[in-house]
Amino acid sequence: MKAYEGANIRNLAVVGHGHAGKTSLVSALLFTAGATQRLGRVDEGTTVTDHDEEEIARAMTFSSGVAYAEWGKTKLNLIDTPGFSMFVHEAKTCMVAAETALVLVDGVAGVEVVTDRVWGFAEELELPRVIVASRMDRERADAARTLDSLTAAFGRAVIPVQLPIGQEKSFTGVVDLVRMKAYTYELGGDGKGKEGEIPANLAEAAKAGHEKLVELIAEGNDALMEEFFDKGTIPEEHLIPGLREAVAQRRIFPVLYASGLGNLGSDRILDFAADFLPAATDRPPVQSAPGANGEPATRKVADSEPLSFYVFKTVSDPFAGRISYLKIFSGVLKNEAAVQNFTKSTSEKLSHISVMQGKTATAVAELHAGDIGAVAKLKETLTGDTLGEKAHPIQYPRVALPEPAITFAIEPKTRADEDKLSAGIHKLMEEDMMVRFFRDPQTKEFLIAGTGQQHIEVICSKLKKRYHTEVILRAPKVPYRETIRGKADVQGRHKKQTGGHGQFGDCKIKMEPLPRGGNFEFVNDIFGGSIPKNFIPAVEKGIVEAAARGHLAGFPVVDFRVILYDGSYHDVDSNELSFKTAGRIAFRKAMDQAKPTLLEPIMHVEITAPEEFAGSIMGDLNSRRGRIQGMDNKASKTIVKAEVPMAEMLTYGVDLTAMTQGRGTFSMEMAHYDIVPAHLQEKIVAAAKAERGEAPAEEE
Ligand SMILES: Nc1nc2c(ncn2[C@@H]2O[C@H](COP(=O)(O)OP(=O)(O)OP(=O)(O)O)[C@@H](O)[C@H]2O)c(=O)[nH]1
Ligand SMILES: [Mg+2]
Numbered sequence: 023m024k025a026y027e028g029a030n031i032r033n034l035a036v037v038g039h040g041h042a043g044k045t046s047l048v049s050a051l052l053f054t055a056g057a058t059q060r061l062g063r064v065d066e067g068t069t070v071t072d073h074d075e076e077e078i079a080r081a082m083t084f085s086s087g088v089a090y091a092e093w094g095k096t097k098l099n100l101i102d103t104p105g106f107s108m109f110v111h112e113a114k115t116c117m118v119a120a121e122t123a124l125v126l127v128d129g130v131a132g133v134e135v136v137t138d139r140v141w142g143f144a145e146e147l148e149l150p151r152v153i154v155a156s157r158m159d160r161e162r163a164d165a166a167r168t169l170d171s172l173t174a175a176f177g178r179a180v181i182p183v184q185l186p187i188g189q190e191k192s193f194t195g196v197v198d199l200v201r202m203k204a205y206t207y208e209l210g211g212d213g214k215g216k217e218g219e220i221p222a223n224l225a226e227a228a229k230a231g232h233e234k235l236v237e238l239i240a241e242g243n244d245a246l247m248e249e250f251f252d253k254g255t256i257p258e259e260h261l262i263p264g265l266r267e268a269v270a271q272r273r274i275f276p277v278l279y280a281s282g283l284g285n286l287g288s289d290r291i292l293d294f295a296a297d298f299l300p301a302a303t304d305r306p307p308v309q310s311a312p313g314a315n316g317e318p319a320t321r322k323v324a325d326s327e328p329l330s331f332y333v334f335k336t337v338s339d340p341f342a343g344r345i346s347y348l349k350i351f352s353g354v355l356k357n358e359a360a361v362q363n364f365t366k367s368t369s370e371k372l373s374h375i376s377v378m379q380g381k382t383a384t385a386v387a388e389l390h391a392g393d394i395g396a397v398a399k400l401k402e403t404l405t406g407d408t409l410g411e412k413a414h415p416i417q418y419p420r421v422a423l424p425e426p427a428i429t430f431a432i433e434p435k436t437r438a439d440e441d442k443l444s445a446g447i448h449k450l451m452e453e454d455m456m457v458r459f460f461r462d463p464q465t466k467e468f469l470i471a472g473t474g475q476q477h478i479e480v481i482c483s484k485l486k487k488r489y490h491t492e493v494i495l496r497a498p499k500v501p502y503r504e505t506i507r508g509k510a511d512v513q514g515r516h517k518k519q520t521g522g523h524g525q526f527g528d529c530k531i532k533m534e535p536l537p538r539g540g541n542f543e544f545v546n547d548i549f550g551g552s553i554p555k556n557f558i559p560a561v562e563k564g565i566v567e568a569a570a571r572g573h574l575a576g577f578p579v580v581d582f583r584v585i586l587y588d589g590s591y592h593d594v595d596s597n598e599l600s601f602k603t604a605g606r607i608a609f610r611k612a613m614d615q616a617k618p619t620l621l622e623p624i625m626h627v628e629i630t631a632p633e634e635f636a637g638s639i640m641g642d643l644n645s646r647r648g649r650i651q652g653m654d655n656k657a658s659k660t661i662v663k664a665e666v667p668m669a670e671m672l673t674y675g676v677d678l679t680a681m682t683q684g685r686g687t688f689s690m691e692m693a694h695y696d697i698v699p700a701h702l703q704e705k706i707v708a709a710a711k712a713e714r715g716e717a718p719a720e721e722e
Pocket of ligand 1: 038040041043044046047065103104106146156157158159160280281282284
């Protein structure tokens, strides 16, 4: 494998809505460039980039695949990303490794929900974009309608650089509006077009399309504008660099047409990438995360700079171990290099650096600035880490991802699965930044969080296939608590004096509420030794233990104070156990008197969505017992802040996605506990008791 210099490398992230044809197009490009011996198909599980067994089984992409095509003197690195909204975070984390987003739209459906999302990611990352309308051979594929939906969504900078020849089944090729030539293809052929003259029926449209393109190219460039006014057109030798510049500056988003499945138009896309898309070294200097002074540092993408690279993807293979995908931002990475992981402050040795063709690694001696490669078996390096030459530290920012939208309680199916569960999930978490796994300290449940039900199901399926661990998923328990609203003054007396050794403990306590978050306070107010000092901690212990077991429904009792003010003892029969029992009895009596009530966790929620959804979001929050705390408008987006009971938010991510057609995001964190409204208490108590079979057993 030849080592390519950054100037000859194009890195493209292929992004778009689910099922639009990304993996098929990548497959066609690879085949056309001779990287594969046959045209891989998604439906047969033979593509290069959908290689995970889960992807093959479901014929969809769950995690990004990396491949490369050598085309003339150019190497194209292609990152095929998932398009289903629950997996699209993978697209975002991988887009940082690309200089261009190839936004793929379906020639039938045009712009869809995720097209909008990934367009937003590209905007955030300031990536130039090229649009490919694929699946043009399908029934009802329509170039004009697709273009309309693109300009409606993304503005007039979207402009065709091709015209399709024929439509639906008779889609056979494209007209190149830059060079004004036609290219026709054989269906399912080698992807290389036959060059010819523009068909007569398209001559006029081609001329108009060319002129429109020329005008738009000239618009942002004074020298070209002058030439355009002088001559009424721009010669090809100026037009080509002009288009390249306009694409790099994001003044033009060119549109091409293709069929991935039929391998039509592929060589034009490869040519377009080589001729018009920014080279890896054309990328503006890469900014680091802000340093100590708050200012970011920058690195030029050049071999002459000190080595630095970023891990944009990790695969945990049960056999090959951990594979880290690298984007070289500066310098040259040589095989066997000893480098520093700046994020973790550890050193790593990189043996067997390689380039990936799907799951197949090919060893290389070096990777130049701008290239993408991989290395196996790094010790501590994970996605988002920056590594490089120790003497020149830099840390690139991690990709910001939304919070997981849904949480499940996860349990191993059998004892044998128990030990493997946590190890397996932790391996999968290395691959997927949107999986969280933790234990709720109160309910003691293991929880797994992700972007949606299907996301979690795929994780469980991987657990089973890769790590032979089977699990059960349930809705998570809400960690309710109990407290009191009134005061009590009671006596707790424990006496068993029948036969042999007796038991005697007796205490008088007052109980009163503490403010939220006050937890528990024990005040010893005994004067004159009515209870001997050494038994007082036993009373407290009895109360604490009883409080942990709950009173109404088995939830821990919090935010109360107990004042121990009197009692009595027996010289022989009193012991620690007796006073502990007396404490417990006193606690129960006091709870009965002190107006016990349930507390529920309240979440602080922040929702961002296009303005038009503000009304339905507010209405929905109201129906979830939410309290709106503020509303802000920024750049035609609405940000709503609210406090909402956790019990109402268990599936919020899924509901929000449905409500906003995938255009809303939210974050959520624990705010505080609040009293459960009276009309809901009984239901929660009954459910908690039902779950345990019955009320907690009494001990005495
Ligand atoms: N007729 C026709 N079908 C296509 C074309 N490209 C893809 N398909 C079919 O459309 C379906 C989806 O194609 P994929 O390539 O998996 O789409 P994708 O965008 O990678 O989907 P995700 O990875 O799940 O987001 C498959 O059944 C393909 O065979 C095309 O150009 N023409
Ligand atoms: Mg795919």
